[in-house]
Amino acid sequence: MPPEPNLVNIELLVPRISDALAVFVDVLGFELAHRGPAPDVAAEIAVLDAGSVVLTLIEPVEAAGPVVPDVTPRLSQIHVQLGDDRSAACEALMAAGLPVEVLDDGSSFVAPGAMVGVVGFPMALVLRDEADAG
Amino acid sequence: MKPLLPPLPSVEPEVVERCVRAMDDVAAALSAADEPARALFTAVQHRHVVEALTTVIPVASTTAAPVITPRRRFLSGALSGRTAAVRNALRHLDTRVAMVGLGALDHVVARETPYVLNALVEGQSPGGHETNAGSIRVTSSSFKDADNDYTPPEAARCGELLDAAVEVATTVPAPPVVTAGWLTLSMFAIHPFVDGNGRTARLLFHGIHSSAAGNGIDWGTIETWGLERHAYLSAIHRSVRPAGDGRVELVDPLPFIGFVTASVVAGAERVTRRLAALNEQLDRSQRTLGNSDEALVHAFVWSERNVRHADLVELALPDDRARAACNRLVAGGHLTWSERHGLNLRRA
Numbered sequence: 001m002p003p004e005p006n007l008v009n010i011e012l013l014v015p016r017i018s019d020a021l022a023v024f025v026d027v028l029g030f031e032l033a034h035r036g037p038a039p040d041v042a043a044e045i046a047v048l049d050a051g052s053v054v055l056t057l058i059e060p061v062e063a064a065g066p067v068v069p070d071v072t073p074r075l076s077q078i079h080v081q082l083g084d085d086r087s088a089a090c091e092a093l094m095a096a097g098l099p100v101e102v103l104d105d106g107s108s109f110v111a112p113g114a115m116v117g118v119v120g121f122p123m124a125l126v127l128r129d130e131a132d133a134g
Numbered sequence: 135m136k137p138l139l140p141p142l143p144s145v146e147p148e149v150v151e152r153c154v155r156a157m158d159d160v161a162a163a164l165s166a167a168d169e170p171a172r173a174l175f176t177a178v179q180h181r182h183v184v185e186a187l188t189t190v191i192p193v194a195s196t197t198a199a200p201v202i203t204p205r206r207r208f209l210s211g212a213l214s215g216r217t218a219a220v221r222n223a224l225r226h227l228d229t230r231v232a233m234v235g236l237g238a239l240d241h242v243v244a245r246e247t248p249y250v251l252n253a254l255v256e257g258q259s260p261g262g263h264e265t266n267a268g269s270i271r272v273t274s275s276s277f278k279d280a281d282n283d284y285t286p287p288e289a290a291r292c293g294e295l296l297d298a299a300v301e302v303a304t305t306v307p308a309p310p311v312v313t314a315g316w317l318t319l320s321m322f323a324i325h326p327f328v329d330g331n332g333r334t335a336r337l338l339f340h341g342i343h344s345s346a347a348g349n350g351i352d353w354g355t356i357e358t359w360g361l362e363r364h365a366y367l368s369a370i371h372r373s374v375r376p377a378g379d380g381r382v383e384l385v386d387p388l389p390f391i392g393f394v395t396a397s398v399v400a401g402a403e404r405v406t407r408r409l410a411a412l413n414e415q416l417d418r419s420q421r422t423l424g425n426s427d428e429a430l431v432h433a434f435v436w437s438e439r440n441v442r443h444a445d446l447v448e449l450a451l452p453d454d455r456a457r458a459a460c461n462r463l464v465a466g467g468h469l470t471w472s473e474r475h476g477l478n479l480r481r482a
């Protein structure tokens with residue numbers, strides 16, 4: 001059975017949140033649900049309600065150094081929810097020739113470097129169970 | 135006055151013996167395999183070696199990886215270019231190893247070999263920028279990793295340091311695993327080229343160590359460096375750190391050589407398990423399809439998954455026979471074919 005993917009979050013790294021809001025909110029009409037400091041990275045974020053998907057804009061705070069100081073810098077991500085069988089989807093991705101990293105906390109992702117060959121630019125593909133959502 | 139180089143380390147004889155025995159075990163296992171199994175193994179293993187030499191992140195990136203990691207797909211343009219270039223450089227080395235075996239050359243590495251290998255891996259500018267492939271750099275260089283503050287020597291010294299290192303590696307009597315590891319580390323420390331130093335250094339190791347292997351190829355070591363990338367980088371950093379600001383004579387070879395000898399043994403064990411797994415699958419395929427091209431292609435697809443037409447070249451089957459085998463396997467319901475995913479086993 002193929003997984004039934006559900007796109008739940010798109011994180012875009014942007015140079016200036018205000019410019020992005022000028023288009024996404026002011027022109028296109030997305031609702032700004034939250035704007036403020038990011039809880040886990042040195043950045044400002046804006047969270048837009050985009051219907052069934054959350055669009056998160058991240059503007060790194062340059063003076064604070066790397067966005068994620070202890071790992072590789074945060075890049076744009078899309079978060080895909082995969083029903084209750086994430087491992088089957090991970091297996092399918094590996095069988096297709098993509099490396100899937102599984103972290104100690106059980107979360108998994110295809111690293112930005114590997115996604116370059118899929119979409120043409122570095123962007124992490126984060127795989128989530130339904131239990132991860134929210 | 136000869137330039138000062140890192141010391142050639144002394145390695146315990148039993149450590150060297152373990153490496154030799156591990157390589158001999160692979161050679162013996164390959165000799166015992168029949169021709170189709172050897173052809174299958176060579177095709178699958180060649181892909182693993184090329185990916186590792188290129189630093190393509192394997193589909194499974196830990197030592198707990200399955201015995202056969204699926205072929206990486208969706209490579210970026212730069213990585214595809216690097217992979218193709220490394221394949222060409224590997225062919226150059228294979229030829230030299232064969233010539234050494236025939237007695238036509240004294241050593242697989244000559245003074246010009248690092249330059250030739252660098253020209254081959256960087257000649258098509260796979261990174262999209264000019265790197266003066268095959269030429270000694272004329273600018274300063276640095277290791278890019280943030281946790282390593284070693285600075286390679288100034289550009290003007292690189293040529294004589296590199297030439298002297300090759301001379302030591304090809305003339306001073308020492309076990310091949312030691313000279314190969316030492317030259318690789320010296321290349322890292324000197325960093326003589328603008329780009330491709332890592333690929334060139336790994337190719338040098340592969341060439342020297344392969345020429346000493348019973349079957350003419352070290353199938354497993356470089357792959358282990360890819361699978362244990364963190365340990366590989368850590369060993370390099372620990373070795374070059376004492377050299378600080380380009381004083382290559384202060385490089386401590388022991389951390390890296392220790393990693394190398396361990397990876398020779400681990401790599402040999404892994405490829406021996408892989409050969410056994412491929413043999414078992416080939417047996418299963420042959421029981422269904424007979425001792426035929428179809429069985430060979432079927433086992434290859436089982437191993438590689440998502441096989442494209444171009445990949446079949448690695449099986450060394452004539453193209454018309456490979457095509458015919460694929461068509462019969464698809465028509466017979468053993469394989470599926472799609473434009474996006476190539477050949478795959480038909481799922482039950």
